[in-house]
Amino acid sequence: MSAGTRPHRQQARAALAGWFGTTVEFYDFFVYGLAASLLFPKVFFPAADPVVGTLISLSSFGVGYVARPFGALLFGHLGDRMGRKSILVTTLMMMGVATTAIGLLPSYGTWGITAPVLLVALRIVQGVSLGGESSGAVLLTVEHAEKRRRGFFGGILNTGTAVGTILANAMFLLVARLPEADLLAWGWRIPFLVSVLLVVAGLVIRLGLRESPEFADVKGSGAVHRLPLVDVLRRCGGTVALVTLATLGAGVMITVTSVYVLTYGKTALGLSTSAMLDVLLPGLVVVVIGAPLFGRLADRIGPRAVFVATAASMVVLPFVWFPLLNTKNPWLMLLGFAVLYIGYAGNFAMFPVYFSQAFPVSLRFSGMAIGFTFGTIFGNAFAPAISASLLASTGTWVPIAGYMAAASAVSLVAGLLLREARSGQPEVLREETGAPAA
Numbered sequence: 001m002s003a004g005t006r007p008h009r010q011q012a013r014a015a016l017a018g019w020f021g022t023t024v025e026f027y028d029f030f031v032y033g034l035a036a037s038l039l040f041p042k043v044f045f046p047a048a049d050p051v052v053g054t055l056i057s058l059s060s061f062g063v064g065y066v067a068r069p070f071g072a073l074l075f076g077h078l079g080d081r082m083g084r085k086s087i088l089v090t091t092l093m094m095m096g097v098a099t100t101a102i103g104l105l106p107s108y109g110t111w112g113i114t115a116p117v118l119l120v121a122l123r124i125v126q127g128v129s130l131g132g133e134s135s136g137a138v139l140l141t142v143e144h145a146e147k148r149r150r151g152f153f154g155g156i157l158n159t160g161t162a163v164g165t166i167l168a169n170a171m172f173l174l175v176a177r178l179p180e181a182d183l184l185a186w187g188w189r190i191p192f193l194v195s196v197l198l199v200v201a202g203l204v205i206r207l208g209l210r211e212s213p214e215f216a217d218v219k220g221s222g223a224v225h226r227l228p229l230v231d232v233l234r235r236c237g238g239t240v241a242l243v244t245l246a247t248l249g250a251g252v253m254i255t256v257t258s259v260y261v262l263t264y265g266k267t268a269l270g271l272s273t274s275a276m277l278d279v280l281l282p283g284l285v286v287v288v289i290g291a292p293l294f295g296r297l298a299d300r301i302g303p304r305a306v307f308v309a310t311a312a313s314m315v316v317l318p319f320v321w322f323p324l325l326n327t328k329n330p331w332l333m334l335l336g337f338a339v340l341y342i343g344y345a346g347n348f349a350m351f352p353v354y355f356s357q358a359f360p361v362s363l364r365f366s367g368m369a370i371g372f373t374f375g376t377i378f379g380n381a382f383a384p385a386i387s388a389s390l391l392a393s394t395g396t397w398v399p400i401a402g403y404m405a406a407a408s409a410v411s412l413v414a415g416l417l418l419r420e421a422r423s424g425q426p427e428v429l430r431e432e433t434g435a436p437a438a
Contacts, residue, residue: 010210014144015153017206018137019160021092024198025133026164028099029064029126031191033259034172036061037384038273039188043107044116051392054263058385060120061259064127065381071131072373073229079132079365080228083219084140084212087132087365089203094129096199098122103192134376135368138352143212143361151303154352155295161348162287165258169284173277214361223362232363232370239358242418243371244378246307246355249314249408250348251379256404257321257340258284260384264400268391269328279330283337290345295353303354307415310346314408317343318401326397347411358418379407 035043040060041053071091079087102122108115137157145153171191178187218224225231232240258280265276298306317340324336351372359367390399 011144011146011149011153013205013209014212015141015156017088017202017209018141018157019163020202020205021088021133022137022157022160023164023167024092024195024202025095025130025137026161027167027198028095028164028192028195029130030165030168030258031099031171031195032064032102032123032126033061033255033384034168034262035188035191037259037263038172038176039184040119042184043188044119046108055385055388058260058263058388059382060116060123062381062385063120064123064130065377067124067127068131068373068376069370071128071133072135072369073131074128075132075136076232076366076369077227077229079136079139079369080232080363081224083215084136084143084365085206085209088136088140089206091129091133091136092199092202092206095126095133096195098125098129099192099195103189103195131373132369135365135372138356138368139215139365140209140212142352142356143214148299150353150357151295151298151306151350152292153295155291155293155298155349157352158349159288159291161254162284162291162345165254166281166284166288169258169277169281173274173281176273176277218362225362228363228366229370232359232366236359236363236367239418240367240371242414243355243358243368244375245414246311246411246418247351247372247375248379248414249311249404249411250344250351251376252383252404252407253314253318253340253344254348255380255383256387256400257337257344260387261325263384263388264325264391264397268397269326271328275330279333279337282334283341286338286341287345287348290342291349294346294349298350298353303350303357304415304418306346307350307354308412310343310350311408311412311415313343314347315405315412318404322397322401354415354418 036057037054040057041050045053045057045060075087075091099122102119105118105122106115111118137160138154141153141157142150168191171194175183175187175190261280262273262276265271266273294306294310321336321340324332324339327333355368355371356364386403387400390403391397
């Protein structure tokens with residue numbers, strides 16, 4: 001099947017496969033983040049000073065991001081050599097097994113130091129899995145879609161991040177209502193074990209999907225690279241770096257507002273976890289609704305315009321969000337989340353179409369995986385720990401908002417540079433044709 005022939009059923013199935021897998025992966029990933037923020041300091045990282053235990057636990061959350069480059073390098077190479085579909089089945093299985101194993105892991109009180117060591121090892125497996133999953137799901141969706149609808153389908157795909165985060169938070173909202181003794185003894189395991197059902201459903205959908213038509217054309221023409229990792233860095237290294245920087249703003253924002261905010265609510269505002277989740281979850285619905293709408297807008301005016309405008313908005317929005325959050329008024333807090341997530345939804349929705357089009361098909365998996373993964377390390381990985389340290393050292397939210405704004409400013413500049421070209425074409429496409437880079 002040529003790249004130009006995309007039956008509507010395969011487009012829809014590819015979008016569903018990408019969306020469902022992304023939802024499962026981010027559910028699993030953020031279930032760990034919530035547990036690391038709220039429960040693991042007591043279950044796996046007990047310390048004389050609760051602040052120290054929390055910082056160590058949040059750092060274990062960051063370990064998953066540090067592991068992602070290994071997955072990006074491995075699965076990016078294999079994805080450009082073997083195809084998208086088989087890689088995505090593998091990554092989904094890895095994430096499901098690791099998350100289930102975490103849910104069955106004995107606590108520090110039972111196994112001593114062995115328990116947190118195994119926990120970190122399983123977190124590394126999660127990270128390796130997500131290193132290949134994120135970019136692979138993007139390409140499977142975008143490469144199956146018609147070019148005039150890639151923004152829309154990419155926006156739908158990235159709602160999976162919000163839906164996975166909502167599901168993770170909803171599960172913790174339920175188990176958080178248990179008595180603390182039961183929650184620490186067995187209740188925290190439930191969100192991890194539920195992942196088994198989600199993974200099975202995701203695998204059924206993905207196994208019935210065809211290979212990406214664009215990659216099939218590359219393979220059929222004999223244009224597959226022997227060493228795509230080497231070639232993408234040699235030919236597209238500048239674009240990989242720009243994609244890395246362009247992801248920072250959205251990465252810092254979603255991690256601070258969906259993971260660290262629960263710690264902030266408890267320590268700075270004196271609010272319960274349930275109270276914070278009650279305003280966070282409805283706020284995330286804005287992402288679910290907004291991302292496809294921004295995607296459709298990008299199909300009309302271009303993804304660059306949407307990306308740049310929303311990145312600029314994220315420079316300002318943290319200074320709106322925190323004051324509304326600090327009122328402790330549920331409706332004003334919800335308004336803050338909704339306003340903040342409008343900017344985030346538009347920016348994150350552009351990742352699939354805006355970043356993928358900057359790379360040639362034959363090197364696209366490697367380029368996307370490396371750029372996006374390193375962006376999440378610098379953006380998402382230690383955002384909770386950095387935010388906690390800023391609050392502990394200054395006693396105010398202003399440095400955290402400044403941190404979020406600075407990351408968005410970097411993304412804004414990178415987004416502008418990513419698309420600048422004398423010929424009006426992306427940088428990598430000029431490299432393919434041998435034209436000089438701007």
